[in-house]
Amino acid sequence: MLDRLVDRILGLPATEGPPPTVTRDVEIPMPDGVRLLADRYAPAGTTRAPVVLIRTPYGRGGWSGRIFGAVFARHGLQVVVQSTRGTFGSGGEFRPFHLEKEDGLATARWLREQPWCDGRLAMAGGSYLGYTQWAVGPYLDPPLEAMCLGITASEFVSAFYPGGVLAADDMVSWSALIGTQEQRFSALRGPLRAKRLRRAMSTLPLSAADVAAIGKPVRFLEDVTTHAEPDDPFWAMADHRAEVAGLSAPVSMVTGWYDLFLAEQLRDFRTLAAAGRNPRITIGPWAHGEPGMLRVLVPDQVSWLRAHLHGDRAQLRRSPVRIFLQGAGRWLDFDQWPPAETTARPCYLRPVGGLGEEVPGESLPATFTYDPADPTPSVGGPLLKGKTKQRDNRAIEARPDVLVFTGTPLAADLDLIGEVSATVHVRTDLGHADIYVRLCDVDRSGVSRNVTEGILRLRPGAPESDVDGVVRAEVELEPTAYRFRRGHRLRVQVAGGAFPRFARNHGTGAPVTSAVTGKPCRFEIFHDPAHPSHLNLPVFPG
Known part of the structure; x- marks a missing residue:
């Protein structure tokens, strides 16, 4: 009954049959000896099938597991949800954006060696889960069968420093999130934590806002404030823009008009389209991670994965660009972005x-x-x-x-x-x-x-x-x-x-760190x- 309710809320057709089999805490070795933990969701009766890989820093038991694991598996997709390095039981240190390419490629190789994987891989997810796809997709051989890129981009650094200015609210907010997400009852401290976070954004220097917000330093805020000057080479390892045009995996994107990665995601879309890769994109009236977006994002990713892994191509018959016209309350379809008529x-x-x-x-x-x-x-x-x-x-x-x-x-x-x-x-x-x-x-x-x-x-x-x-x-x-x-x-x-x-x-020209x-x-x-x-x-x- 609960599964049917979730599917209905997400705009998915009801499913029948036994629930998926879940194998918890699968250890996946990395070349440096670190082991990353993953949960495998297998549709009932699965012996050997393609795998959808989800790499997340937000925990396998949260929305990453419930939606991208359980929901996808109920709709016939074998899914592996992996905690990225240094998060939720995985070994090593979580240094955002630093080792996602190396760890992602090692995970892909390991999955292809498993008897329950037929050698075909796809990836899905949104936000940081989308970035982990860009860190793997352009470099994997054989290539991914499909990529589902929600509210994400091939590089985040442009969104860290839009117009050359540090996006303080976003950077302090995300630092506080990743700095406390594994604490007990962290999700229940909403109003007081939000108020403290707002006050912390006025801290000077801004590099100390993490301690003001959550009482301890967060390595990411140190990185993003220390390396805020133009052309700093520090972030080169996190920039995959040069590889976008060469990506051969089929790509479907979902984002919103008030998403912080919108401009970067549209840049990726235009690059893929110009290279003849035939991507598709949906842009709705949403902010980043807004719950209402899930009713479009989840069915989009399920249909894209089923089309490219199971041959269910009925949902592919649509225009490459589908956008919501704000103020008019209408969805419009176009062949390109920006529309030729503009x-x-x-x-x-x-x-x-x-x-x-x-x-x-x-x-x-x-x-x-x-x-x-x-x-x-x-x-x-x-x-x-x-x-x-x-x-x-x-x-x-x-x-x-x-x-x-x-x-x-x-x-x-x-x-x-x-x-x-x-x-x-x-x-x-x-x-x-x-x-x-x-x-x-x-x-x-x-x-x-x-x-x-x-x-x-x-x-x-x-x-x-x-x-x-x-x-x-x-x-x-x-x-x-x-x-x-x-x-x-x-x-x-x-x-x-x-x-x-x-x-x-x-x-004064003084750096944000001081x-x-x-x-x-x-x-x-x-x-x-x-x-x-x-x-x-x-x-x-x-």
Whole structure:
């Protein structure tokens, strides 16, 4: 009865027959002598069959085992759920991203030698479980039969430092999670732990936020704060982008418009598509790990695995790109990303807080001052934890350190589907500064809700300034698919940060591991014919 209820909640067909056989704590040896523990889920009557490998740092007894083990096995898939090095009984030290390639390849070799494996392997899962697939898939010979990549990417480092700025909220949150997940009753300490975690994000230096949040250091936070400068070679071992185009395994992806790895996952999708690999992707109205996403992600992965391991190809007849158009409540299918019908349209920042399609006339720059001692707050957006997605932005927009540019009410619905970027002409008095841009939807009652955002770290000489010290800052915002309703207005925020989503800029150039004091920074945002600051909007014909 419980199994049927779970399948129904996940949108899967009901299954009959005896439950799968589960073999716990299977030891899998690594070349250095460390042994990693795994659980094997075998459908009733299985003697020799393909294996779906799930590699997780979050424990075999949690959602990784219940969904990717038990559910998959009930639907005819033999599954091995393995705890990554240093987690939940597996030997060695958990050093995120460091040995996933070596351990994953060794595990694959071991599985293929087992009498209950017919030599065929596939992988599945989401988030870090998806990253462990990228650490194996491009390098395995023979190749994987299929990969199911949920809310993940071939490299996470771009999401650690979007626009060159440390994603403080996400990095501190994940450090606290992995630092406490094996403690007894860790899942039951929600409200108090969440409050302490929020306070810890204001710790200076930020590298000490782990101790403030959970009372002990976490190696990952040390790594991610120590190696936050551009082009640091430390993360090279975790970057698999160069191998994406050569991947031969069939790939299915699921992600959300408010997922922190969205841009990186779409980059992987475009690379695979350009190489003729025929991937498919589904993008819904979700944040990272949102429960509602499981009703799409789990059936997607089950159908993809059954198609490529058992020949059940009925669910493959769909378009390569399926997206949810926010604001319209509709799913749309396309042959490519971005859609071929999308055209780029500039939307210019105008004097006195205006926004429109015409290049502005001569005007003085708009100014504000960013103070790291009172950093501009963030609200909503693509966060790992906490209050994500769309939120009311009016309190933020009322602050003196946020510039607001608002368009006139729309005469008709406006659909944006594709990549969004901003060109902002800016001059600062310190040189060390961040430029943050957010696009919002203002409804008829005046409530302003965030749609997409981006940030770029400015350093003296990068980007280069003109003779007047004005920098042309190119800011990449998150991709989106969103309908602005008739009568609504577009609004653009420009600020010097969004804390704690992004680490504050102290204006001194000091590294995040040691920065504790800062200087206020004055910004001038230009919007004149010589400096036409604007957004590039991907307009889709209605």
